[in-house]
Amino acid sequence: MKVSQMLISTLRENPAEAEIVSHQLLLRAGLIRKSASGIYIYLPLGMRVLEKISAIVREEMNRFGGQELLLPIVQPAELWQETKRWDVYGEEMFRLKDRHNRDFCLGPTHEEIITDLVRREVNSYKQLPLLLYQIQNKYRDEKRPRFGLMRGREFVMKDLYSFDRDQEGLEHSYKKMYQAYTNVFKRCGLDFRVVEADSGAIGGSTTHEFMVLAETGEAAIVYCDECDYAANVEKAEAIPMETEKEPAAEMELVATPDARTIEEVAGYLKVSPKRLIKTLFYRADDEIVAVLLRGDREVNEVKLQNHLDCLQLELADPKQIEEIAESPVGFVGPVGLNVKILADKEIPLLTNAVAGANREGYHYKNVNPGRDFEIDEVADLRQVEAGEPCPKCGAKLNSARGIEVGQIFQLGTKYSEALNAKYTDENGQEQLLVMGCYGIGISRTMAAAIEQNHDENGIIWPITIAPAQVVIVPVSTKEEAQVEAAEKLYRACLNAGLEVILDDRDERAGVKFKDADLIGYPIRVTVGKRTVNEGTVDVKLRHSGEEQAVQLTEATSHLKELVDNLFKQYQAQYEGITA
Ligand code: 9G3
Numbered sequence: 001m002k003v004s005q006m007l008i009s010t011l012r013e014n015p016a017e018a019e020i021v022s023h024q025l026l027l028r029a030g031l032i033r034k035s036a037s038g039i040y041i042y043l044p045l046g047m048r049v050l051e052k053i054s055a056i057v058r059e060e061m062n063r064f065g066g067q068e069l070l071l072p073i074v075q076p077a078e079l080w081q082e083t084k085r086w087d088v089y090g091e092e093m094f095r096l097k098d099r100h101n102r103d104f105c106l107g108p109t110h111e112e113i114i115t116d117l118v119r120r121e122v123n124s125y126k127q128l129p130l131l132l133y134q135i136q137n138k139y140r141d142e143k144r145p146r147f148g149l150m151r152g153r154e155f156v157m158k159d160l161y162s163f164d165r166d167q168e169g170l171e172h173s174y175k176k177m178y179q180a181y182t183n184v185f186k187r188c189g190l191d192f193r194v195v196e197a198d199s200g201a202i203g204g205s206t207t208h209e210f211m212v213l214a215e216t217g218e219a220a221i222v223y224c225d226e227c228d229y230a231a232n233v234e235k236a237e238a239i240p241m242e243t244e245k246e247p248a249a250e251m252e253l254v255a256t257p258d259a260r261t262i263e264e265v266a267g268y269l270k271v272s273p274k275r276l277i278k279t280l281f282y283r284a285d286d287e288i289v290a291v292l293l294r295g296d297r298e299v300n301e302v303k304l305q306n307h308l309d310c311l312q313l314e315l316a317d318p319k320q321i322e323e324i325a326e327s328p329v330g331f332v333g334p335v336g337l338n339v340k341i342l343a344d345k346e347i348p349l350l351t352n353a354v355a356g357a358n359r360e361g362y363h364y365k366n367v368n369p370g371r372d373f374e375i376d377e378v379a380d381l382r383q384v385e386a387g388e389p390c391p392k393c394g395a396k397l398n399s400a401r402g403i404e405v406g407q408i409f410q411l412g413t414k415y416s417e418a419l420n421a422k423y424t425d426e427n428g429q430e431q432l433l434v435m436g437c438y439g440i441g442i443s444r445t446m447a448a449a450i451e452q453n454h455d456e457n458g459i460i461w462p463i464t465i466a467p468a469q470v471v472i473v474p475v476s477t478k479e480e481a482q483v484e485a486a487e488k489l490y491r492a493c494l495n496a497g498l499e500v501i502l503d504d505r506d507e508r509a510g511v512k513f514k515d516a517d518l519i520g521y522p523i524r525v526t527v528g529k530r531t532v533n534e535g536t537v538d539v540k541l542r543h544s545g546e547e548q549a550v551q552l553t554e555a556t557s558h559l560k561e562l563v564d565n566l567f568k569q570y571q572a573q574y575e576g577i578t579a
Helices: 022-028 044-063 076-084 113-123 166-189 260-270 301-308 317-324 413-418 441-452 480-495 509-519 528-535 554-567
Strands: 032-036 039-042 065-067 074-076 093-099 103-106 130-139 154-164 192-196 209-214 221-225 230-232 252-256 277-285 285-292 312-315 339-343 354-358 362-367 377-379 398-414 422-423 430-432 432-441 472-476 501-502 522-526 536-541 545-551
Touching: 022 032, 022 441, 032 362, 039 044, 044 130, 044 166, 044 413, 044 441, 074 076, 074 113, 076 103, 076 113, 076 252, 113 130, 113 154, 113 413, 113 432, 130 277, 154 441, 166 192, 166 209, 166 398, 166 432, 192 221, 192 398, 209 221, 221 480, 260 354, 260 362, 277 301, 277 317, 277 354, 301 312, 301 339, 301 377, 398 413, 398 441, 432 441, 472 480, 472 509, 480 501, 480 522, 480 528, 480 554, 509 522, 522 554, 536 554, 545 554
Parallel strands: 065 130, 192 230, 285 339, 339 377, 472 501, 472 522
Antiparallel strands: 032 039, 074 103, 093 103, 130 154, 154 432, 192 209, 209 398, 221 230, 221 398, 252 362, 277 285, 277 312, 354 362, 398 432, 422 430, 522 536, 536 545
């Protein structure tokens, strides 16, 4: 392609609405343009990256026995009513009516559609296992779409669904997808961790998330350097930390005027926040519960919601709290409280703790759980922090932010039961199909790759997903000899099968160099005076900045070799299980 004919428009400045670097660079490099909030256009260069990632995903899905199909975006409400999910998802679901006033939604995911297909098409164990997938737009009406492709309302997802005869079969399919995903993200040049995750509304047991490590990641993960333990903090198990034991002293009311927050009370009473009991109030569906944590800990609302098994979970508002505790919020505590009390595992280990006295301006000292108040339920309710012991090997955990680019779930019979999707086994017995579902955010992977591969000049594409491999820049379009040499090299590269772009615009060389770095082509070839006088071109690698003069006569084979070498570092290993 020649730049003078392409729809590419680069921007000098960061658009105001772009807060994170991948969103800024996607817009500035001319890869996407916004159509509406959370809805994007992929310009030609952006489309090339999307296609590259999709091609890698397809290869790995097919390698492990995946069969590609294309499912409808417009989905009939009836299927979602059969699985009882039509009313579970509120405003996040794009809903519409057809001309006959029938209800539909724009597909946020495809469990209903694919299970309905399979219940009609599959009836014998001989047809199993099936790994069916698509690469398709998904629609989720996010409340606050932001960060460009990272959290859009329309996005490209690969979703694969596995159908097996039993749990053992599902576990084999799951292992294959685990390996396939590992290959995909290695080949896309991403630094990622596979973390144990919370299965949330999906229910069921096992699920893993593929997290690209990046400061702007919305997910918080913990991982161990000594063993392979890694988990989303939503799921990570917290080990209760013992505090020093001492004989239980007499509970004592103390005045703590104007000391409301953990820090203020700890400072006023000169005790460590570890010795305080933090009392939070939540509304779980329509019940108010008190949740107790050590003063220096944070509540993990996913663990709390899973423990309470409730649909809605919200912090109670201050008015409700003051009604229940008959005290201003800053002085509430568990002693004498008449609501259900949940406590994190560390609370029963406390002796002589400090807690609100449910009386304005007062706290209690020497509060002892079990003696001074009853705990209704003890559970792991807190957020794990860096430095804590790894639940698997005891080494210190590290924390990081992650961008979730993939998630794999063992669904079991959740959907096959709801939709009565069965097969007949060898003995003519009808059995429920056992399912798994596996998603990769294709457009989100594109953004995550930029988050991990950029510098102050722009994007640094891994060769495997770059919009083109080589850009040829003639320094002056006035000098006929330079233009000709550039054209000739461009054609030779095309014939050698290289993905090459010729920047033939009538622009100053500096502008072309800046654009080449901003867009992030892996290799830049400059054709200038030296080419005409000495017969050499300058070859520069975007990743390392390394520059080298190469004889024009050897340039094409040199570039071919360079590209092949760059690909080598992204080859995934295929040992272990295959289809
Ligand atoms: C909805 C809406 C949003 C949703 C869902 C349903 C997330 C929903 C979970 C999944 C699970 C897996 C297959 C690919 C990988 C993820 N957000 N989920 O079911 F109606 Cl509005 O999508 N599905």
